[in-house]
Amino acid sequence: MLSAMHAPMVTLLSACGLPLLLLAAPVRAVEPAAPDSGLEAQVSEFRALVGAGRYLRALEELRHIARQVQEQRLLAIRPLFPAPPPGWTAAAPASSAGQEEAWSRRLAARREYRREEDGAIVEITLDYHGPELAGAALAFNPLFVVGDARARLLEVGGQKARATFDPGTGDGDLRIILGREVLVTVRGRHLPSDAPLADFAARLDLPAVLARAAD
Numbered sequence: 494m495l496s497a498m499h500a501p502m503v504t505l506l507s508a509c510g511l512p513l514l515l516l517a518a519p520v521r522a523v524e525p526a527a528p529d530s531g532l533e534a535q536v537s538e539f540r541a542l543v544g545a546g547r548y549l550r551a552l553e554e555l556r557h558i559a560r561q562v563q564e565q566r567l568l569a570i571r572p573l574f575p576a577p578p579p580g581w582t583a584a585a586p587a588s589s590a591g592q593e594e595a596w597s598r599r600l601a602a603r604r605e606y607r608r609e610e611d612g613a614i615v616e617i618t619l620d621y622h623g624p625e626l627a628g629a630a631l632a633f634n635p636l637f638v639v640g641d642a643r644a645r646l647l648e649v650g651g652q653k654a655r656a657t658f659d660p661g662t663g664d665g666d667l668r669i670i671l672g673r674e675v676l677v678t679v680r681g682r683h684l685p686s687d688a689p690l691a692d693f694a695a696r697l698d699l700p701a702v703l704a705r706a707a708d
Contacts, residue, residue, distance in 0.1 A: 498537035559595040574604040575696035674706040
C-alpha cells in the first residue's frame with residue numbers, strides 16, 4: 494500500500510494518465526530496448542525521489558523517462574520503413590512528434606528517400622493514434638474523390654488507399670488508414686507520375702505496421 498508521503502505524487506501520476514505501477518511494481522524490460530537505454534536506473538531514481546519527497550525533481554525525472562520510452566517506441570518501428578529501391582537513397586527514420594507528445598499515445602515517424610537523377614523525393618510517415626486520423630477518413634468518401642480531378646482510390650497491399658497527384662508540379666501523396674489507429678502517408682515531390690507513391694506504399698508490410706499500434 495502507498496504511504497501518505499506518496500499521496501501527492503499519486504495524484505500527479507493519475508492526472509498525467511501514467512501507471513501507478515511505476516511506484517509499486519517490478520520494472521519490466523521494454524522490447525526491443527537498447528542495451529544502454531538506462532530506463533531501469535531512471536525508474537529507480539524516480540522512486541527514490543518520490544520516497545524522499547522531492548516531487549518537483551521527480552516530475553523532471555518522469556518527463557525524461559517518458560521521452561526515453563517514446564525513443565524506444567521509435568526504435569521499435571524503424572525496421573518497418575522499407576529499404577530504398579535501386580537508384581534511391583534514404584535518410585535514417587526520424588520522429589515527427591513534438592516533445593509535448595511524450596505523455597501521449599501518439600507516435601509519428603518519417604523517412605525520406607531521394608533519387609538523384611531527377612531530384613525526386615518521397616517521404617513515408619507512420620502516424621500512430623494521431624489527430625489527423627478522423628479528417629483523413631473523410632477524404633476516402635467517394636464523393637470527395639469524384640470532386641477532385643487529381644484524386645483516385647486504389648488498393649495497396651489489400652488496403653484501400655487514396656492518392657492525389659498534380660502532374661503540373663509532380664507533387665502528390667498517398668494515404669492508407671489501418672484499423673482506425675495508423676495513418677500511413679507517402680508524400681512525393683518532383684515525381685514524373687504517381688507510380689512511385691504506390692510503389693513505396695507496396696513495399697511496406699502493412700500488417701506489421703498495424704501490429705505495432707498496441708505498443
